[in-house]
Amino acid sequence: MMLLQDTTVRVIGDPRLLSGVDQGRLDHQRHLWTHGAQPDLTREDYLKLTDAVGLRGRGGAAFPVALKLADLPARGIEAVVVNGSESEPVSRKDRLLLTLAPHLVLDGATGLARALGAPHVLIAVHDAEAAMSIREALMERNDGLAIEVADTPGRFVAGEARAVLSALEGGPAVPPGRRVLPTRQGHRRRPTFLSNVETFAQLAVLARLGAKRFSSTGLISEPGTQLLTIDGAVRRPGVIETPTGVPLEAVMQFAGAAAGPVLLGGYHGRWLPHSGGVVLKRPDVSAGIILALGTDTCPLGEVHRVAQWLASQSAGQCGPCVFGLAALVDDFDRLVKGDPAGWHDAERHIGLVPGRGACAHPDGSVRFLASALEAFGEDVRLHLADGGCGRQVRGVLPVPGGSW
The missing domain is CATH 3.10.20.600 (Ubiquitin-like (UB roll))
Structure with missing residues (x-):
């Protein structure tokens, strides 16, 4: 067990990604002592390994890595992009890897870049400590590739893949309305492999262990x-x-x-x-x-707090996000106060928003709110019948500006 900026790090079972970090940050020498040298694999090797273990991306989309690799053209790949813009306010796992095990992430990214023939590795990071750690790690190694660490904004939608690509090219860190896969048009409008930090660390572990040893723990369908x-x-x-x-x-x-x-x-x-x-x-x-969540706080009040924050994170480029999320914030406010019209309007607006936005933010926000109405049905009844559930809103769900 160890602490990193008040973040406790623990392991159930045998550590892989976090191996050695109980003694602090792994510099390049300690990294090699802990994990061994990174094997030099081909593109076909990576494709076979990721397919054999069913490796999925460790960001929000959970897309199969083998399918992403197979979608890339045979040549002309511009870059490998490491998405370290961990803008979800609760998550700490990716910046923890960048801070404590940066060489594992770099091994995954550079090893894949060489296999794909990509001349550039771009690492997008919005956390200052993580950015400093990865820059220090680059000074400890010589990968023979053009590797750049780019500082990105910390807003929620800025972590979306297309928003990261826009920011890397000097544009606004918002997802463009046109949904094109990075494997087809990524960095500089050329084919790009992009995934999140943990995915690259997993690739580094998989390359060293091979499919059989990697599969010695976890699910059969997606081991590790x-x-x-x-x-x-x-x-x-x-x-x-x-x-x-x-x-x-x-x-x-x-x-x-x-x-x-x-x-x-x-x-x-x-x-x-x-x-x-x-x-x-x-x-x-x-x-x-x-x-x-526990049982000592008002669930609907907690959800309303988060809904307000989600609405504030809108990219401001489509109606479902700008107006739809604002309407849902108002709906939940009235519902919390016991107004039946708030509940009816929330149900109606939840059905109107999905699939209409320029990015995934409206859909994800509605998924959060819709599941709350389903999970907290008894609390909805209490609020509508009695004007409340009798519990205060204690701020259990972290939002930016609150405490970790």
């Missing part, structure tokens, strides 16, 4: 380990490395979580009424975020 950020009503918040498929209840007990509802996947995720009977796997766990 995963990083989870847990927060909310827990005694031991922080980042946990676990095998894939670990029961949610085991992680909650390990972190000292209070009983009650659980949010999986962060503020674009979904609510569960309790943690029983759930195993943690992609895409359900999405960006690896678990939030325990």
Whole structure:
């Protein structure tokens, strides 16, 4: 166990990504002692390995890595992009890797870039400590590639893949309305492999272990380990490395979580009424975020606080985001106060927003709000019948400006 800026780091089972970090940041020498040298693999090697273990991206989309590799052209790949813009306010796993195990991330990115024949590796980071760590790591190694660390904004939508690509080219850090895959038109409008920080660390581990050893833990369908950020009503918040498929209840007990509802996947995720009977796997766990709500706070009031923040993070480029999310904030405000019209309007607006936005922010926000109405049905009844549930809003769900 160790601390990084008040973030507790723990492991269930044997560590892989977090191996050696109990002694602090791994410089290049300690990294090689811990993990060994990075093998020189071909593109076909990476394709076979990622397909054999069913590796999915460890960001929000959980897209199969092998399919992303197969979609790239045979030549002319411009860059490998590491998306370290971890703008989800709860998540800490990617910046933890960049800060404590930067060489594992760099091994994954540079190894893949060489295999693909990509001349550039671009690392987008919005956290100052993580950016400093990765820049220090680059000074400790010589990869023979053009590697650039770019500072990006920390707004929620700025972490979306197309927003990151726009920012890397000097444009606004917002997703453009046209949805084109980076594998077709990425950096400089050329084919690009882009994924999040943990994905590249997993590639580095997979390259060293091979498919058989990598598959010695976790689910058969997607073996290996995963990083989870847990927060909310827990005694031991922080980042946990676990095998894939670990029961949610085991992680909650390990972190000292209070009983009650659980949010999986962060503020674009979904609510569960309790943690029983759930195993943690992609895409359900999405960006690896678990939030325990407990039973001492008003659930609908907590959801309304987050809805306000989500609306404030709009890119401002489409009606469903600008007007739809603002309307839902007003709906939930009236619902919390016991107005039946607020509940009816929320149900109506939730049905109108999905699939109409310029990016995934409206859809993800609606998913969060819709699952709240379903999971907190009894609380909705109490608010509509009695004007409240009798509990104060304690601010259990972290939002920027609050405490970690």
